[in-house]
Amino acid sequence: EKPSETIICKQIREIIGEDNYKFALPYIKDALSGKATSYENLFMTSLGRLCFKVNYVPDMDKSGIVKGIFVLHADITERKQAEEALRESQTSFRRIFNQSPIGAAIVTQNNRFALVNEALCRMMGYSEKELTLLTFSDITHPDHLATDTEQVKRLVSGEIDEYATDKRYIRKGGGVIWGRLSVRAIRDETGRLLYSL
Numbered sequence: 001e002k003p004s005e006t007i008i009c010k011q012i013r014e015i016i017g018e019d020n021y022k023f024a025l026p027y028i029k030d031a032l033s034g035k036a037t038s039y040e041n042l043f044m045t046s047l048g049r050l051c052f053k054v055n056y057v058p059d060m061d062k063s064g065i066v067k068g069i070f071v072l073h074a075d076i077t078e079r080k081q082a083e084e085a086l087r088e089s090q091t092s093f094r095r096i097f098n099q100s101p102i103g104a105a106i107v108t109q110n111n112r113f114a115l116v117n118e119a120l121c122r123m124m125g126y127s128e129k130e131l132t133l134l135t136f137s138d139i140t141h142p143d144h145l146a147t148d149t150e151q152v153k154r155l156v157s158g159e160i161d162e163y164a165t166d167k168r169y170i171r172k173g174g175g176v177i178w179g180r181l182s183v184r185a186i187r188d189e190t191g192r193l194l195y196s197l
Helices: 012-016 018-034 078-101 119-124 142-157
Strands: 037-045 047-061 067-073 106-109 113-116 163-171 176-187 193-196
Touching: 012 018, 018 037, 018 047, 047 078, 078 142, 142 163, 142 176, 142 193
Parallel strands: none
Antiparallel strands: 037 047, 047 067, 106 113, 106 193, 163 176, 176 193
């Protein structure tokens, strides 16, 4: 028996199952009323749980009367799995980043703090919101600014991918502290600098 022969002349609920049919019914009704609809949902199949994007397109005659609907299923299981893996990876990164005992920041190409962790906020005396309004220059002691700026230029040009130095920082309120700075370039596949960690 050909796969197509297993579904010909069968109702949608017989093909996709009662639970999936209940979920799909509002979309089916919309399509039968003349409105194209789509949704994404998990389906239990002989191959296991798969995620499909389903499109219902009304089949209308010349006078606009709906004669039926075209049903288009696209298997998006791999895409959904990749999205979930990316979400988990981002969640893990944020957890490690935020809970690190070492001050950390993601710095944009214009030297602004895109993301800072709690340890850095404590070290500098600023809130997260306050720090993200500043640049690294704003918290760097003037005696170290020229060296830092030169290293950043080398990072942006691709001459180096990382550097480390001891430097003084200016805390909120004007206090000065020493710190060990380690910077790593994060680049795209072409080598262009996206941001620094």
